[in-house]
Amino acid sequence: MSTSVSCKNVGKIWAAGTPRAHEALRGVDLEVEDGEFVVLLGPSGCGKSTLLYLVAGLEEATSGEMSSFGQSITDPAPDRSLIFQETSLFPWLSVWQNVTFGLSLGSISDKERKEIATEVLTKVGLRAALDKRPHELSGGMRQRVAVARALAMEPKVLLMDEPFAALDVQTRAKMQDFLLDVWRDAKASVLFVTHHIDEAVALADRVVVFTSRPGTIKEIVPVNLPRPRDPFAPEAQDLRKHLTAILSEEVDKAFAEQEALA
Numbered sequence: 001m002s003t004s005v006s007c008k009n010v011g012k013i014w015a016a017g018t019p020r021a022h023e024a025l026r027g028v029d030l031e032v033e034d035g036e037f038v039v040l041l042g043p044s045g046c047g048k049s050t051l052l053y054l055v056a057g058l059e060e061a062t063s064g065e066m067s068s069f070g071q072s073i074t075d076p077a078p079d080r081s082l083i084f085q086e087t088s089l090f091p092w093l094s095v096w097q098n099v100t101f102g103l104s105l106g107s108i109s110d111k112e113r114k115e116i117a118t119e120v121l122t123k124v125g126l127r128a129a130l131d132k133r134p135h136e137l138s139g140g141m142r143q144r145v146a147v148a149r150a151l152a153m154e155p156k157v158l159l160m161d162e163p164f165a166a167l168d169v170q171t172r173a174k175m176q177d178f179l180l181d182v183w184r185d186a187k188a189s190v191l192f193v194t195h196h197i198d199e200a201v202a203l204a205d206r207v208v209v210f211t212s213r214p215g216t217i218k219e220i221v222p223v224n225l226p227r228p229r230d231p232f233a234p235e236a237q238d239l240r241k242h243l244t245a246i247l248s249e250e251v252d253k254a255f256a257e258q259e260a261l262a
């Protein structure tokens, strides 16, 4: 199996070398297999988003080495796409134009773009929304458009930063099922950030638990539960209990640090 993302001893200091220097990550070692679903779990402010920016190539690590499929990560690449909590769709473009926006800079005709859009929007169950504008869609639908836009780039790695955090609980559960279908289909690796333990256990092949800032890997917990998963299975309950215990230690530490700063 090949490695879709490799981090070796990765550290990130924001504003390094200035009085505002701020260490977000330290000594992160992580190898993500091709096709693997990895969830990053940790207290707020521990550097989860920072790590995704580094993998996306949007920011540079201060130390360590990062690569994707053997290629050193230096810049953003279309096959490593990042999906945020709040989707930024262009309000003046239709859904299909949004979905293929990343392709429109190339030499692709409108006809081809619309074909690609139709294909990926069908995958996310939004074919009927092709000509709609973003404001006509619900929050869950907008996030599915964001996933479709990422799929249009044929990603090998999907980077998702709390993509369902703004959705209500029922919609979120639906979106998790939907994401697992898309993942199976796309055969991409997923690096998914959340601070919800339930979400981690529902989705992950492995859960990477971070310490409070500077984020280091505290424990990597494999989730060997068959899919589709039963959230009430005793093994799932045990996993949630374990994750809750190790996470709450770190949340307490993060709170203490934030109080000291205040």
Ligand code: ADP
Residues within 6 Å of the ligand: 014, 015, 022, 023, 024, 042, 043, 044, 045, 046, 047, 048, 049, 050, 051, 213
């Ligand atoms: P998480 O996503 O786990 O909540 P972040 O990666 O957003 O955490 O942030 C980790 C730390 O780095 C925080 O202390 C945050 O304030 C800081 N940070 C994040 N982005 C920047 C930035 N662009 N410049 C300076 N500091 C940042």
Ligand code: MG
Residues within 6 Å of the ligand: 048, 049, 050, 161
């Ligand atoms: Mg974050």
